Amino acid sequence: MEFLLILFLIFLGFFAGSLNEKIHYRKIAEEEMKGRCLPLVSFQKEILYGKRVEEAKLLSGSVVVSLDYFKRILAGINNIFGGRVSAYETLLDRGRREAVIRLKRDAAGFDAVINLRIDTAILGGKVGCIEVLAHGTAVKYASNAGG
Amino acid sequence: MRYIPRSGPDEINRPTHSLLFEFIKLLFLLVLTIALIYSAMGYAVDIMAAKMSPDTEVRLGKFFNSWYDKDNILVDSPESEVLISVLNDLLRIIPEPRLDYSILFADNNSVNAIALPGGRIIFYKGLYDLLKDDRESLGFVIAHEIGHFENRDHLRGLGRGALVLALMLPFYGGSPASAGPASIIIDQLQLKYSRDQERRADKFAAGMIEEAFGGSGGALRALKILGEERKDPAVFSYLTTHPPAEERMTNIKNNIF
Numbered sequence: 001m002e003f004l005l006i007l008f009l010i011f012l013g014f015f016a017g018s019l020n021e022k023i024h025y026r027k028i029a030e031e032e033m034k035g036r037c038l039p040l041v042s043f044q045k046e047i048l049y050g051k052r053v054e055e056a057k058l059l060s061g062s063v064v065v066s067l068d069y070f071k072r073i074l075a076g077i078n079n080i081f082g083g084r085v086s087a088y089e090t091l092l093d094r095g096r097r098e099a100v101i102r103l104k105r106d107a108a109g110f111d112a113v114i115n116l117r118i119d120t121a122i123l124g125g126k127v128g129c130i131e132v133l134a135h136g137t138a139v140k141y142a143s144n145a146g147g
Numbered sequence: 148m149r150y151i152p153r154s155g156p157d158e159i160n161r162p163t164h165s166l167l168f169e170f171i172k173l174l175f176l177l178v179l180t181i182a183l184i185y186s187a188m189g190y191a192v193d194i195m196a197a198k199m200s201p202d203t204e205v206r207l208g209k210f211f212n213s214w215y216d217k218d219n220i221l222v223d224s225p226e227s228e229v230l231i232s233v234l235n236d237l238l239r240i241i242p243e244p245r246l247d248y249s250i251l252f253a254d255n256n257s258v259n260a261i262a263l264p265g266g267r268i269i270f271y272k273g274l275y276d277l278l279k280d281d282r283e284s285l286g287f288v289i290a291h292e293i294g295h296f297e298n299r300d301h302l303r304g305l306g307r308g309a310l311v312l313a314l315m316l317p318f319y320g321g322s323p324a325s326a327g328p329a330s331i332i333i334d335q336l337q338l339k340y341s342r343d344q345e346r347r348a349d350k351f352a353a354g355m356i357e358e359a360f361g362g363s364g365g366a367l368r369a370l371k372i373l374g375e376e377r378k379d380p381a382v383f384s385y386l387t388t389h390p391p392a393e394e395r396m397t398n399i400k401n402n403i404f
Contacts, residue, residue, distance in 0.1 A: 006328070036153065076324025076327075076328075077328065081176060086162040086166060089160060089161070
């Protein structure tokens, strides 16, 4: 029966995971379009170009995402033979982009986010669950600074 | 510096190939690797089992016998007398038995009979009750167990059990997520091996009861009853240690008639 259970979980993981991923990517694309006007950079102060900052705030956006059973098995077999672990690539890509979207949601009223950093942490041991944390400094230029 | 927002999502980090195709490719590679290792190590186990002397096997058997002796299910009863008498009938046709065979009756409703290293057969009440004092049917089951002894299936089975543990360790230790598919592949190889062993034991038993009782009617009756008892759907036959009863009956008919 173990055989059938594992087979069922692989199929469930493949279909449910693919559907979830498709829906998530669609939402990510929509949200990225909405927030594309806000400059988001990894350098610390060059974007200021002498502008006076009126307000600054530490922002963070965090998301926890997990692999489906199918991808977990695929990644497990990849670990034996080596090579590119594609199963994890979508997990990390979705995690990073969703975390940045969440960070941007908190940046309403600011002119830019500088010094953006993205960290990843493994949760739940070998379950294949990660937290992605995006954090940066939101800045608002003084109104007489020009643009 | 002016900031110009770009439109369109950035998809460069998304894999573009089919993960399902990658999975099938890697699974095929995994099956091939495990099958090769299992076959090579299994072959070594079979050689060791074939070379084990009866004395060593008896010493090994004492270890297993002690487990059953502790359970207090082995009893002297009218049934054990019938079983001993059938065993003696069968042993008359083996001029020089490899082991000193004995049979014990277990007061337990399990529908089973097992061969322990060293020559001890344990016949369970559940199976005896189904066959209902039919000496030829009982003879087929006992001859089948003797077939396992003569083919050294019990020793090969022990060796392969240890082999499975050894094969699974790297998966659990190094890549636990792959342990599920690996255990399915190894289980399937084990089950296939077990079904082949059962077919060989059936062949041996069919020849033995033909000589002892002058026909294979007992074998067919026993298998029919066992088939009705288990009622496993044919589609799940690849998940069982024994071939389906219908197939076993057909094999016996084809070999003898």
